[in-house]
Amino acid sequence: METSELLQLAIAGLKNGSIYALLALGFTIVYAATNVINFAQGEFYMLGGMFAVLAFTQFELPLLVSVPLAVLVVAGIGMLFETLAIRPRKDAEPMALIIITVGGSLVFASLARHAFGSDALPLPEFTAGPSFLFAGAAIERQTVWIWGIVLVTVAGLTFLYSKTRLGRAMRACMQNREAARLMGIDTARVVMISFGLAAALGAVAGVAVTPLTSTRFDIGAGIAVKGFAAAILGGLGSPLAAVAGGLLLGLIEQAVIPFSSALKDVVALGVLLAVLFLRPQGLFRRARREKM
Amino acid sequence: MLEVDAFVAGYGRIPVLHGVSLKAGAGQMITLVGANGAGKSTLLKAIAGVLPARSGRVILEGEDVTSVPVHRRVGKGVVLVPEGRMLFGAMSVDENLTLGAYLRTGGEARREAEAERERVFELFPILARRRTQPAGTLSGGEQQMLAVGRALMSDPKVLLLDEPSLGLAPKVISEIFAVLDRLREGGLTMVLVEQDARLALKHADYGYVMRTGSVALEGSSADLLANDDVRLIYLGAWHGRE
Ligand SMILES: Nc1ncnc2c1ncn2[C@@H]1O[C@H](COP(=O)(O)OP(=O)(O)O)[C@@H](O)[C@H]1O
Ligand SMILES: [Mg+2]
Numbered sequence: 266m267e268t269s270e271l272l273q274l275a276i277a278g279l280k281n282g283s284i285y286a287l288l289a290l291g292f293t294i295v296y297a298a299t300n301v302i303n304f305a306q307g308e309f310y311m312l313g314g315m316f317a318v319l320a321f322t323q324f325e326l327p328l329l330v331s332v333p334l335a336v337l338v339v340a341g342i343g344m345l346f347e348t349l350a351i352r353p354r355k356d357a358e359p360m361a362l363i364i365i366t367v368g369g370s371l372v373f374a375s376l377a378r379h380a381f382g383s384d385a386l387p388l389p390e391f392t393a394g395p396s397f398l399f400a401g402a403a404i405e406r407q408t409v410w411i412w413g414i415v416l417v418t419v420a421g422l423t424f425l426y427s428k429t430r431l432g433r434a435m436r437a438c439m440q441n442r443e444a445a446r447l448m449g450i451d452t453a454r455v456v457m458i459s460f461g462l463a464a465a466l467g468a469v470a471g472v473a474v475t476p477l478t479s480t481r482f483d484i485g486a487g488i489a490v491k492g493f494a495a496a497i498l499g500g501l502g503s504p505l506a507a508v509a510g511g512l513l514l515g516l517i518e519q520a521v522i523p524f525s526s527a528l529k530d531v532v533a534l535g536v537l538l539a540v541l542f543l544r545p546q547g548l549f550r551r552a553r554r555e556k557m
Numbered sequence: 558m559l560e561v562d563a564f565v566a567g568y569g570r571i572p573v574l575h576g577v578s579l580k581a582g583a584g585q586m587i588t589l590v591g592a593n594g595a596g597k598s599t600l601l602k603a604i605a606g607v608l609p610a611r612s613g614r615v616i617l618e619g620e621d622v623t624s625v626p627v628h629r630r631v632g633k634g635v636v637l638v639p640e641g642r643m644l645f646g647a648m649s650v651d652e653n654l655t656l657g658a659y660l661r662t663g664g665e666a667r668r669e670a671e672a673e674r675e676r677v678f679e680l681f682p683i684l685a686r687r688r689t690q691p692a693g694t695l696s697g698g699e700q701q702m703l704a705v706g707r708a709l710m711s712d713p714k715v716l717l718l719d720e721p722s723l724g725l726a727p728k729v730i731s732e733i734f735a736v737l738d739r740l741r742e743g744g745l746t747m748v749l750v751e752q753d754a755r756l757a758l759k760h761a762d763y764g765y766v767m768r769t770g771s772v773a774l775e776g777s778s779a780d781l782l783a784n785d786d787v788r789l790i791y792l793g794a795w796h797g798r799e
Binding site for chain 2: 440
């Protein structure tokens with residue numbers, strides 16, 4: 266295979282991987298705050314695209330207004346979901362809560378079908394124009410947007426966690442929720458904000474990718490598997506590991522394409538099972554080290 | 558300052574406290590002593606609001622705070638140094654202290670919290686030298702000092718201490734109790750839980766002896782230390798340890 270072809274695969278891998286990274290961050294943030302795997306995470310991705318399409322085509326708002334608006338709306342939905350479905354049962358076993366999130370995912374998907382129909386809905390690229398050429402490989406403009414968004418998101422999260430009062434409270438909750446309460450931290454509020462943040466990250470991914478793939482009411486489940494696999498790969502502990510897990514999964518997927526493109530969509534499941542069997546703490550953590 | 562009135566509480570459906578009442582005047586250090594499993598930690602958790610009341614009341618400076626949740630009770634000045642310390646092990650000493658001052662926001666309160674940090678370092682100079690070290694890497698004594706320091710950062714009116722001497726060497730224990738004495742001289746109200754009744758009664762003004770979820774006996778520290786039953790049952794094991 267030629268270098269330019271390899272490069273093209275790597276670009277595709279890093280593009281998809283960036284999207285998986287954002288979803289993996291969502292899984293990781295909610296897990297850190299609650300020990301719950303939120304299987305509605307994929308629907309936040311779907312709803313991000315949907316609300317952006319709605320704002321752009323129905324309300325005819327500019328694209329650069331529609332996109333952040335959609336993210337905010339979905340963040341609100343995430344917090345509402347936590348308040349109505351999770352919080353009233355917060356003392357239940359994590360497994361019971363996980364099943365609630367699976368139910369939530371089905372509800373979101375069917376509501377979306379009623380509200381937005383069952384067609385694939387498109388969104389224009391954030392900035393129109395031809396692809397960039399780089400060493401014989403083409404990079405779509407939207408891909409550059411996706412990378413930029415991921416970089417800004419990761420920088421923002423790093424700042425949030427290390428420099429802000431809210432971020433410190435979130436880390437305190439991750440380490441010891443009872444101790445956090447003894448500091449005067451309203452842990453219920455932190456959990457709600459964690460859901461909102463995870464939903465926003467899912468929505469950001471969904472909005473960023475819709476110009477390339479369109480969106481439809483039923484795309485949540487498929488992407489959730491990939492985001493979850495990426496999160497498991499990263500060990501469900503640190504945000505940076507989640508991002509690394511996402512990028513790695515994207516690259517692995519592209520690496521199998523030359524052998525069989527039909528395999529690409531089973532890669533995530535294969536990775537998921539392999540990690541759970543062989544290295545349940547993820548690739549980047551020593552066993553049983555403390556979170557963050 | 559602090560008043561607990563006929564407090565009943567437990568874990569799930571198992572009752573632990575069967576109507577406990579006690580009082581701590583402003584600037585007083587009271588102590589709860591009693592055998593393992595008597596309900597001392599449970600009572601402190603109830604005062605802090607970690608454990609809800611089935612019946613009875615917790616009154617702080619005349620205000621009924623029984624139904625105020627933990628995190629808001631901290632804002633009212635009821636601060637617990639819990640059993641086992643519960644530090645944020647992966648965070649630095651400084652960050653643990655910063656979290657102690659979580660509710661002190663806004664310009665003036667923030668400046669006060671920074672002054673508080675200096676005071677904590679003055680009380681426990683070793684912490685100043687460990688500022689950037691993860692709390693989990695400190696020695697047991699240093700961790701206990703950090704737990705107390707972190708609680709002081711919350712600007713407590715009533716400091717609740719659950720077995721601060723647990724597992725520590727005598728020299729470290731006396732260092733920590735010297736600081737508690739200083740805090741009392743500074744006017745801080747404290748509720749001290751201790752296994753080591755002799756140690757506790759030596760430092761506190763007033764003591765409650767707990768037995769299976771009730772107060773069996775109370776009195777000034779001097780009276781309790783002189784009481785024959787107390788000497789026999791609770792101090793006997795510590796004879797000759799001074
Ligand atoms: N988290 C808990 N869940 C259930 N029972 C508990 C819990 N903590 C303590 N207990 C029970 O409550 C009683 C009092 O315990 P505790 O307050 O810790 O006593 P002490 O601090 O005086 O040693 C004991 O019988 C203990 O087994
Ligand atoms: Mg105890």
